[in-house]
Amino acid sequence: MPSLGSTAAGRKALRPIIRYLDRHIERVVRKSNADEVKELHSRLDTMSEELQEARVSRYTLELLFGKEGRPSPRMPTKGSIDTLVKEVEAATGERNARPYVAAAFRTLAEVEMRGVGRIAGGTPNILGKLVTPQLLGPPNADVLEIGTLYGLFSSALARQFSRSGQRCSLTIVDPLAEVQLQPGTDNPKDPSGSPVSEAVVRANLELAGVPPERVRLHQGFSGDPAIRQAVSDRSYGVVVVDGDHSAEGVRADLEWVEGIIAPGGVVIVDDYGDRTWPGVKLAADEYLTAETRLELVGAVSTSAFLRAKA
Numbered sequence: 001m002p003s004l005g006s007t008a009a010g011r012k013a014l015r016p017i018i019r020y021l022d023r024h025i026e027r028v029v030r031k032s033n034a035d036e037v038k039e040l041h042s043r044l045d046t047m048s049e050e051l052q053e054a055r056v057s058r059y060t061l062e063l064l065f066g067k068e069g070r071p072s073p074r075m076p077t078k079g080s081i082d083t084l085v086k087e088v089e090a091a092t093g094e095r096n097a098r099p100y101v102a103a104a105f106r107t108l109a110e111v112e113m114r115g116v117g118r119i120a121g122g123t124p125n126i127l128g129k130l131v132t133p134q135l136l137g138p139p140n141a142d143v144l145e146i147g148t149l150y151g152l153f154s155s156a157l158a159r160q161f162s163r164s165g166q167r168c169s170l171t172i173v174d175p176l177a178e179v180q181l182q183p184g185t186d187n188p189k190d191p192s193g194s195p196v197s198e199a200v201v202r203a204n205l206e207l208a209g210v211p212p213e214r215v216r217l218h219q220g221f222s223g224d225p226a227i228r229q230a231v232s233d234r235s236y237g238v239v240v241v242d243g244d245h246s247a248e249g250v251r252a253d254l255e256w257v258e259g260i261i262a263p264g265g266v267v268i269v270d271d272y273g274d275r276t277w278p279g280v281k282l283a284a285d286e287y288l289t290a291e292t293r294l295e296l297v298g299a300v301s302t303s304a305f306l307r308a309k310a
Contacts, residue, residue: 091298117150
């Protein structure tokens with residue numbers, strides 16, 4: 001028996017049914033499309049609101065951690081932190097440095113928000129200078145910082161010593177000049193807008209919880225014989241070399257520091273490998289090839305870490 005659609009009469013009989021089905025399917029499709037369009041508009045409205053909220057949140061974060069008031073933002077990428085963690089682990093032998101880096105970032109953020117001014121340098125380099133000495137285990141908590149700006153890095157480093165149950169004693173040497181004294185620079189005013197002064201440095205240290213009796217501040221240059229004599233009264237567990245960035249200045253600081261660093265002490269050579277200051281790496285590398293009790297244990301970001309032999 002032939003099917004209904006295989007004959008002309010059958011097809012004619014089916015036409016009204018087919019037209020009805022077509023109209024019904026069209027109405028269903030139209031209704032379905034309308035619902036989908038309505039849902040899509042609703043989703044777009046929601047996404048627009050979320051985007052606006054995200055922009056507000058982002059702006060708030062930028063006010064806290066962005067470039068306003070400092071040359072470098074405090075918003076590191078995951079990639080930069082991953083790289084930093086590997087460098088710290090290579091320099092110190094620590095198998096998992098990530099928690100230390102995370103804690104140091106919180107210290108950096110808290111110290112800068114509480115204090116006046118800023119810490120000099122990019123975020124990865126600052127974090128490396130905070131974490132690496134802690135993991136290298138310096139022999140004592142006497143710290144000499146050559147070049148401090150606002151005293152905020154010393155404040156953060158003292159906090160790092162507190163994490164290992166030690167009370168840090170700070171000796172700071174800095175000219176406390178209102179302008180950048182490095183050759184080739186022209187920075188009439190610091191981007192933070194804060195004055196560079198002894199009063200600001202001391203206030204920042206107190207705000208960070210470092211009592212005045214644990215701070216010695218010498219205003220002047222590390223090459224000044226009188227300052228060297230006053231400062232060379234002890235063996236330091238950590239020395240930060242961040243003063244004169246010329247090759248001659250770095251070499252002179254290392255020669256001096258070698259005589260006052262304790263056995264097993266850590267010397268941080270800041271801006272090592274920074275292309276802005278080629279003299280730093282040049283001088284440090286040349287110094288380490290000669291006869292010296294300082295040896296390179298590693299480089300983290302743009303800082304070299306040296307350890308003093310007995």
